Amino acid sequence: MKNDLLSGKPVKSVVLFALPIMLSSLLQYSYNFVDNIIVGQYVGTQALAAVGNIGAINSFIIGTALGLTSGFTIPVAQKFGAGEYRKMNNYAGNSITLSLVIGISIVVVAHIISNPILRLINTPDDIFKLSADYINILYFGVPIQMLFNNFTGIARSLGDSKRPLYFLILSVLVNLALDILFVGKLGLGVRGAALATVISYFAACVFAGVFVLKKEKELNIKKSDLVPNKKIFAEQMKLGIPVSLQFTITSIGSMILQTAINGFGSSAIAALTAAGRVEQVMNIPMSGLGVANATFVSQNYGAGKYERIIKSVNNILILDLLISVFCSAVLIFAGPYAVRWFVSNPDAQMISYAKQYLYTIGGCYALVSLLFVFRNTLQGLGFTYANAIAGVGELLGRMLVSFLLTPYFGFAAVCFAGPVAWLLADLPLIFIYLKKKRMFKSLIEYK
Template identity: 30%
Template structure:
């Protein structure tokens, strides 16, 4: 929830920067970068303090088993202590995407994930640091990715580097950045709140299910990187072209991103069908049949629905890039309500199978709402082009 809020703020800030880049207003672009850095610093400090203090209470509310409570607290407090790194990575990657550089942030994110997994193995199995080692691995990977992002900005994207006078921030800029940043931050957080509620249902199923689900979710996060990065790029892509008033290019870009989001999951689903249990074993270190079977089941059910997930992510970010704040937020509310319903009524009945089908069903509902909203938004521009 907390990390996703940081992700959302970074992406939201970059939407404003992208709009000024599209309209070729370099002075306002640099002001937006300067304001984003200041706001990012303030927001990250506040949420670090709040999250670090509140974690014991949140873990209790989540019904975290006593046998893993101490490890859970150490892990999440380590992540919370370095949220400033998370925030500034997202700012750096978002700013690169704002000026049309989508490839480098994707490469950095992919490399960071590989480094994270490698360090997980080193810290946990070789250095015997336990769960805390996983947190350390995550922080180190984020530090590396943040350094690389800002190095790339200094070397390859000097247009993003503000001067002293650009730090004299006006209220209109703060309002614009906070409006977009908080809109996306709350949108991502609402999604994560639903995930937290669902996690409370998963925790009641026992430690073997928790182990299986944790490994499967890590794999899902890795495999979802191309889709999530493509979707994040859509927000800035649409904002850039809105600034340039090139609506035909927006429509073509969204269509192409959806095609990519359909092709990738097809090949990934074939791969997962044959390797799911081995991948769960690799990440969990467990040979327990229940862990491998349940983790593999989650992957085999969810990954084919990446096609739906990709479309909803692309459309949600495209709508955000158009400047609409409430419509994308409404899709997140659908997800929150859906996960509450599953946690209260379906997970107790269908156990982990209910968890596996939870998100695919909700994704279909969200995608339907976003397709309808997107078609309404672009209808006037389609008519113009015709």
């Protein structure tokens, strides 16, 4: 069931490891897809706009939380690659405890700040209550999502990318059934959609936890491993905080941009919600390869196999660029038709906004491939500060569009916010990676 990432052809190893991750990502995105489609079809455009309106806030809270767990499990993969299994169990156990404690803390803070943030981003009055109802239920799932993300991160660190997929399949089926029941049959609206998501994640988390703790052969977490160790705690936080900051910073940029979008009304919000979901699906192949390469890089970095790292990055970059060309074509030619899935009777203005957005980002999608390759590679190496730097670049890009360009170019400027953010994130990542690549080459020559 596991992939050997320390031997064989690097690109083949990464691609085979990435396939289940891509399917897992598709299933994770299906949560939003299912919620949005059922809410849009059963409740209406305003409800869809309400769910879409909280996207940036949701990324700010939940993305920040999940960013931490991504950093927590980096040493697990590195110690596995180095064959230091006792230390690997120490890191894995601490990551579980930290995920639960921090997740509970985030729930408390999130409920305090969510409504003020909704006001801050100029949420239209006609969707304010719907947005608040949806997001305040969704936040109860933060500790569950952190634990689930941590369990699957541990499994992937040990070379298993397949079983996490099975847990997500179960979760998606539960989510779909509950969405139909709560929203379609019981008429609970956006609150029902949020409740279905929380319950479905709980189901996936329970199964993932049981598997990781009981079935992973290399893993033998003792009770003492679950007790926070100050040294391990500090190291994991040092790795997790920059990744978390990346989500935090980019989400702040998204919230700033959402403020500008909200000025165009509910049709624009609904259009970008639907178009954004289509865009997320197109991200899956490149994102999956990036996440897989991060684990590949972590294990080989721990094993001191630097040549394999360089070869893998070169090949995955070429593959990602080719995929981005295909994704661009899909966004431009098929994207506008997919938008209609989300609303039964979309108005002409909504469709016009969605088309304009998809055409714009479709022409700039190669920038996304660079972002996924270099950000995940540096994360896998443990240089997570690069994530925070890239996040600052994305923030500056969205602020530039929101404050300087939108007043003059209107909705067209909103459509260019993503490409500008990607470009400003790519530049520092490429520079940092090339610097590390020179270091690896010198280490290879030294050997």
